[in-house]
Amino acid sequence: MSIADSHDSGHCARARAGCRRPALCSVGWKMSGCRLVLILFLITSLRGSGAIPPHDEVARMARYIVHACDWGSVATISTHPPVTGRPFSNIFSVSDGPLGKGSGQPYLYLTPLEISVQDMEVNAEASLAMSLAETDYCRKQKFDPQSPLCCRVILSGTIMTVNKTEIDFAKESLFSRHPAMPDWPHDHGWYFAKLNITNIWVLDYFGGIKTVTPEEYYSVKPEYEGNLTGGKKS
Amino acid sequence: MSIADSHDSGHCARARAGCRRPALCSVGWKMSGCRLVLILFLITSLRGSGAIPPHDEVARMARYIVHACDWGSVATISTHPPVTGRPFSNIFSVSDGPLGKGSGQPYLYLTPLEISVQDMEVNAEASLAMSLAETDYCRKQKFDPQSPLCCRVILSGTIMTVNKTEIDFAKESLFSRHPAMPDWPHDHGWYFAKLNITNIWVLDYFGGIKTVTPEEYYSVKPEYEGNLTGGKKS
Numbered sequence: 001m002s003i004a005d006s007h008d009s010g011h012c013a014r015a016r017a018g019c020r021r022p023a024l025c026s027v028g029w030k031m032s033g034c035r036l037v038l039i040l041f042l043i044t045s046l047r048g049s050g051a052i053p054p055h056d057e058v059a060r061m062a063r064y065i066v067h068a069c070d071w072g073s074v075a076t077i078s079t080h081p082p083v084t085g086r087p088f089s090n091i092f093s094v095s096d097g098p099l100g101k102g103s104g105q106p107y108l109y110l111t112p113l114e115i116s117v118q119d120m121e122v123n124a125e126a127s128l129a130m131s132l133a134e135t136d137y138c139r140k141q142k143f144d145p146q147s148p149l150c151c152r153v154i155l156s157g158t159i160m161t162v163n164k165t166e167i168d169f170a171k172e173s174l175f176s177r178h179p180a181m182p183d184w185p186h187d188h189g190w191y192f193a194k195l196n197i198t199n200i201w202v203l204d205y206f207g208g209i210k211t212v213t214p215e216e217y218y219s220v221k222p223e224y225e226g227n228l229t230g231g232k233k234s
Numbered sequence: 235m236s237i238a239d240s241h242d243s244g245h246c247a248r249a250r251a252g253c254r255r256p257a258l259c260s261v262g263w264k265m266s267g268c269r270l271v272l273i274l275f276l277i278t279s280l281r282g283s284g285a286i287p288p289h290d291e292v293a294r295m296a297r298y299i300v301h302a303c304d305w306g307s308v309a310t311i312s313t314h315p316p317v318t319g320r321p322f323s324n325i326f327s328v329s330d331g332p333l334g335k336g337s338g339q340p341y342l343y344l345t346p347l348e349i350s351v352q353d354m355e356v357n358a359e360a361s362l363a364m365s366l367a368e369t370d371y372c373r374k375q376k377f378d379p380q381s382p383l384c385c386r387v388i389l390s391g392t393i394m395t396v397n398k399t400e401i402d403f404a405k406e407s408l409f410s411r412h413p414a415m416p417d418w419p420h421d422h423g424w425y426f427a428k429l430n431i432t433n434i435w436v437l438d439y440f441g442g443i444k445t446v447t448p449e450e451y452y453s454v455k456p457e458y459e460g461n462l463t464g465g466k467k468s
Contacts, residue, residue, distance in 0.1 A: 073307030
């Protein structure tokens, strides 16, 4: 069997064995040996740039994505006809902290006029997905947006209003990354909110979705390099 | 009353009056007169570039966004513990046609191994959101991802397998925009799917969400310029 024919190469078999929930392996990608060597070389050489953690450091990868992206898609259960009771996707600006000072906690700037926010007032359960497709990373590496190598994180939890002890950091986090926000219409009832995270799934490599606990997520030490552009295109 | 003080300028009042569902106006943005004149100038001058339709041509705008973007966020109702029954957001590559030949019909390339696809097998109702934040447009115009000027479309409907009469176009649509797809693992059960659209909401300007009927959406003639990059960054 040549390298090109070895679909079930040792690396890929180990990746699948490492998948914590085989039933949930969203993509059990198998690669020819030559392509795998090339991709590993690319990832290693890119890793030398320092911008993205190793794919097997999953908690750190989750923190990296959350900090690099400055917007995400939020899913709610709609309360608006004709899609009442159905899943609903919308776009929100997000920040977990000023550049280089990410906390892992995604903050949002919300108005009761927003249809998804009206959904949250009835059912605060939500899911926030962020992908490096929002940055230049995937395009520069020629990773398709749906490829596992175009890393993404999916957070689930409940949307909550930020309390007084946290409001200063929420404000600094959002306004530093979204300088237009302070000038948004002052009579729209804007308030600072956050996603109280209960579930974290990461897809950053072959072998399927990986779970990170909130404890692992918040305790890991992210390593932000000087070339982190925080979602902005270079 | 000076221009700067005229929060309820004639333009903004007309915009709100034109909001088809005042109760759903997600952002009834009001602008000072000077800022409004500046933004109108910017939008008009950009319009001269031909790439984006006028904001009041809402069906055409919806078609523009769907064609310009090559990925989106799909919301489903999760069937996976511990988030069973909750809204779930995920990232999918999308295409409504080869560049310059958009049909308005979003096609997807799905595998039963994908967790969201497993959700769809139980409940095919889904929402697909696409935003010009995925392209260079919003960044170049300095529009925050959550600003109405960073145009987005939210489609609701059901995910269906593409039938035989449509499969060739679905394949051409997806593979021309996502050249990696044909090489994705052949044993993953990939199939061509589409979102059967029943509801279309567009946010592309101040004054709130605007509704487009599927009939309006599919019958409008999109005008694709030679400089349409289809989601790819210039």
